[in-house]
Amino acid sequence: MPELVITVARFGFLILLWIFVFTVVGVIRRDLFAGARSGRLVAAPRAVGASTGQATARPAKVKRGRAAHQLVVTAGQLAGTRITLGEAQITIGRAEDSTLVITDDYASARHARLVPRDGQWFVEDLGSTNGTYLDRAKVTGPTPVPLGVPIRIGRTSLELRP
Amino acid sequence: MTAAATPASSPATAGERPGVRLARSRRNAELSLLLLAMALVAAYGAMVEAKVLDTVTPTFWVPAAALTAVFLGIHLVIRFLAPFADPALLPAVALLNGLGVGFLHRLDLANAAPEERAELATFAGIGGRQLAWTLISVILAAGLLALMRDHRSISRYAYTLGLAGIVLVMLPAVLPRSISEINGAKLWVRIGSFSIQPGEFAKLALLVFFAYYLVRKREVLSLASHRFLGIDFPRGRDLGPVLVVWVISLLVLVFEKDLGTSLLYFGMFVATVYIATERVSWLLIGLVLFFGGAYLAYVLGEAVGGPFANFYLRAEIWLDPFGDPYDKGYQLVQGLLALGTGGLFGAGPGGGQPLLLPEVQNDFIFAGIGEEIGLFGLSALLMIYLLIVERGLRAALAVRDSFGKLLAGGLAFTLALQVFVIVGGISKLIPLTGQTTPFLSAGGSSLMANWLIIAVLLRISDAGRRPVTGAGGKVNRPSGGPPEQLHGAPTEVIRP
Numbered sequence: 001m002p003e004l005v006i007t008v009a010r011f012g013f014l015i016l017l018w019i020f021v022f023t024v025v026g027v028i029r030r031d032l033f034a035g036a037r038s039g040r041l042v043a044a045p046r047a048v049g050a051s052t053g054q055a056t057a058r059p060a061k062v063k064r065g066r067a068a069h070q071l072v073v074t075a076g077q078l079a080g081t082r083i084t085l086g087e088a089q090i091t092i093g094r095a096e097d098s099t100l101v102i103t104d105d106y107a108s109a110r111h112a113r114l115v116p117r118d119g120q121w122f123v124e125d126l127g128s129t130n131g132t133y134l135d136r137a138k139v140t141g142p143t144p145v146p147l148g149v150p151i152r153i154g155r156t157s158l159e160l161r162p
Numbered sequence: 163m164t165a166a167a168t169p170a171s172s173p174a175t176a177g178e179r180p181g182v183r184l185a186r187s188r189r190n191a192e193l194s195l196l197l198l199a200m201a202l203v204a205a206y207g208a209m210v211e212a213k214v215l216d217t218v219t220p221t222f223w224v225p226a227a228a229l230t231a232v233f234l235g236i237h238l239v240i241r242f243l244a245p246f247a248d249p250a251l252l253p254a255v256a257l258l259n260g261l262g263v264g265f266l267h268r269l270d271l272a273n274a275a276p277e278e279r280a281e282l283a284t285f286a287g288i289g290g291r292q293l294a295w296t297l298i299s300v301i302l303a304a305g306l307l308a309l310m311r312d313h314r315s316i317s318r319y320a321y322t323l324g325l326a327g328i329v330l331v332m333l334p335a336v337l338p339r340s341i342s343e344i345n346g347a348k349l350w351v352r353i354g355s356f357s358i359q360p361g362e363f364a365k366l367a368l369l370v371f372f373a374y375y376l377v378r379k380r381e382v383l384s385l386a387s388h389r390f391l392g393i394d395f396p397r398g399r400d401l402g403p404v405l406v407v408w409v410i411s412l413l414v415l416v417f418e419k420d421l422g423t424s425l426l427y428f429g430m431f432v433a434t435v436y437i438a439t440e441r442v443s444w445l446l447i448g449l450v451l452f453f454g455g456a457y458l459a460y461v462l463g464e465a466v467g468g469p470f471a472n473f474y475l476r477a478e479i480w481l482d483p484f485g486d487p488y489d490k491g492y493q494l495v496q497g498l499l500a501l502g503t504g505g506l507f508g509a510g511p512g513g514g515q516p517l518l519l520p521e522v523q524n525d526f527i528f529a530g531i532g533e534e535i536g537l538f539g540l541s542a543l544l545m546i547y548l549l550i551v552e553r554g555l556r557a558a559l560a561v562r563d564s565f566g567k568l569l570a571g572g573l574a575f576t577l578a579l580q581v582f583v584i585v586g587g588i589s590k591l592i593p594l595t596g597q598t599t600p601f602l603s604a605g606g607s608s609l610m611a612n613w614l615i616i617a618v619l620l621r622i623s624d625a626g627r628r629p630v631t632g633a634g635g636k637v638n639r640p641s642g643g644p645p646e647q648l649h650g651a652p653t654e655v656i657r658p
Binding site: 005006007009010011012013014016017018019020021023024025027028096097099101 | 195208213254507510546
C-alpha cells in the first residue's frame with residue numbers, strides 16, 4: 001500500500017469524522033437554539049382558526065406590548081411558575097399531561113384551558129368540580145382574558161403578563 | 163360572547179394547524195446520518211487493514227455490514243414505534259459503537275501472528291466478541307422500545323428497580339474476592355469465563371427509582387428551606403436520603419475500591435436532586451460531601467491502610483505517575499505517552515502501538531484510539547459524546563411529565579459524568595478509576611446497559627417531540643381525555 005494513499009486516507013478519515021459531527025449539528029440546529037429563540041419568534045399568539053398559511057404568515061399584526069407573552073402563577077403552591085405562551089393552548093389541571101400541572105386540592109384533573117385566538121387568550125372551564133373564576137366572575141363559556149386579571153382555580157391564581 | 167368569537171374548541175383543530183414545525187419526524191435525516199456513520203466505520207476498518215496487513219482484504223466490510231444491518235433494524239423499529247424520537251441520538255451512538263468495534267478488531271490483528279492475520283474470523287477475538295455483544299445489545303434496546311410504549315410505565319416498577327439497583331451495586335462488594343475482583347477493583351461477578359459488571363445495569367435501575375422518588379418529594383425538598391448566605395439550604399431532616407446515598411457510595415468506594423463508580427452513583431443522585439429542586443445548595447452540599455469523603459478516604463488510606471489503601475495508592479499515582487513509571491504508574495504513564503505520541507493528528511488508524519498499553523481494550527481505549535487519531539480525532543469523539551448528552555438533556559426539556567424530565571436529565575448527566583470520569587482519569591485530570599468508556603470499551607455489560615439507556619432516551623424524546631395529534635403520530639391515551647401534549651410551552655420558575 002503506497003504511503004501516500006495511507007496518508008491521504010488518514011486525513012480524509014479525520015475530516016470525515018468532523019463532517020459527521022457538523023452534519024449532526026446541522027440536523028439538530030433548529031432546536032439546538034430553539035430555547036433562546038422561542039421567546040421571540042414563537043411567543044406571540046397566532047390565529048388558531050386560520051387553516052391556511054397566509055393568515056399565520058403575518059403574526060406581527062398583533063399589537064406588540066399588548067399581547068400576552070407569559071402566564072404567571074401568582075398564588076398557590078406553584079406561585080412563581082411562569083409559562084412562556086406560544087401558539088398552542090395551555091391546559092391546567094391535576095392530570096400529569098396538563099401544560100400546567102397544579103397540585104391543588106380544589107382543582108380537577110382537567111380543570112380549565114387557555115386558548116389563543118387572533119392574539120387574544122380565552123379561558124374555558126372544562127367542566128371542573130369547583131369552577132374557574134376570572135377575577136370574581138365564574139367562567140361559564142370561553143371568556144377573553146385581559147392582561148393582569150387573575151384567573152382563580154382553587155387556591156391557585158394565574159395572570160397573563162406581557 | 164358571540165359564536166364567532168368562540169375559540170375553536172374541538173381538540174382536533176389543534177393538530178391540523180400548519181405551524182407545528184416540530185412535528186416532523188426527521189427519520190430520513192436519521193437514516194442518512196446512520197449511513198454516513200457506517201461509511202466511516204467501514205473506512206476505518208479498511209484503513210486499519212491497509213496499515214497493519216499492508217493490503218485490504220476482500221472481507222474488510224463484513225463487520226461494518228453486520229453493524230449496519232442491526233442499526234438499520236433498530237432504525238426501522240424507531241420509525242414504526244417511536245416515530246418522533248430524536249434523529250441524532252442513534253447515528254451518534256452507532257458511530258461510537260462502530261469505531262469501538264473497529265479498534266478492538268485492530269487490537270486482534272495486532273495480537274494475532276502475522277500469518278494468521280488475514281484469516282481472522284469475523285466473530286473471533288475481542289473485536290468479534292464486541293461485535294456480537296453489539297448485535298445483542300441493539301436487539302435488546304429495540305425490544306425495550308417495543309415493550310415500553312410509554313416511558314411513564316416503568317415508574318410502576320420504581321421501588322422494585324430501586325431495590326434491584328441497590329442489590330446490583332452491593333453484590334460485588336459482598337461476594338468473595340475470587341468471584342468479584344479483577345485488577346484490584348471488586349466490580350464484577352464472574353461465573354466461569356463469563357463476567358458481568360452488575361453496576362452498569364444498576365445505573366438505569368437506580369435512576370428510575372431516584373426520578374420516581376424525587377417527583378413525589380420535590381415540593382418538600384425545594385420549598386422547605388432555610389436561607390443562609392443568599393442560598394436556600396434544605397432542612398436537616400430532608401437531608402436524610404442524600405446522606406443515605408452518600409454513605410452507600412462511600413461504602414462502594416471502600417469495599418469495591420472504585421472511586422469512579424462511587425463518584426458516578428453519588429453524582430447521579432445529586433444531579434437528579436438538583437434537576438428536581440433547582441436549588442444550587444444541593445450541588446454545594448454534594449460537592450462538599452464528596453470531596454470531604456474522598457479526602458477522608460485518602461487520609462485514612464495513608465494512616466490506616468486496610469480497605470482505604472487502594473484509593474490512597476491511586477491518588478498517589480495520580481499525583482506523581484512518573485515517580486514509579488515502570489510499576490505502579492506504568493499504565494497511566496503509557497497512556498500519557500500514547501496520547502503524546504498521537505499528537506495533533508495521530509499516527510493513523512493501525513499506526514500506533516496500543517499493545518504497550520495495559521488494559522487498552524477497556525479503561526485505556528481512549529488513549530489507544532487517541533494515539534492513532536490524535537487530538538483532532540479525539541475531540542471529534544468528545545463532541546459526539548457531547549451531542550448525545552445534549553440530545554438527552556433536550557429530551558428532558560421537551561417532555562411534559564416530571565418523571566420523564568428527571569429520568570432523561572439524570573441519564574444524560576450520568577453518561578456525561580462517566581465519560582468525564584474515564585477521560586479525566588486517563589488524561590490525569592482526576593485519579594484514574596476503572597470505568598468503561600461508554601460504547602467504546604470492550605465489555606458486554608457496559609454496552610448492553612448503555613444501549614438500554616439510549617432506548618429509554620429515545621422513548622422519552624419521542625414523547626417530548628410528538629405533536630398534539632398528528633399524521634403518523636399515534637396518541638397513546640386510554641380514552642376520552644383531550645390529547646393535550648404541547649410543544650413550545652417551556653415552564654420556567656422565577657425566584658419570588
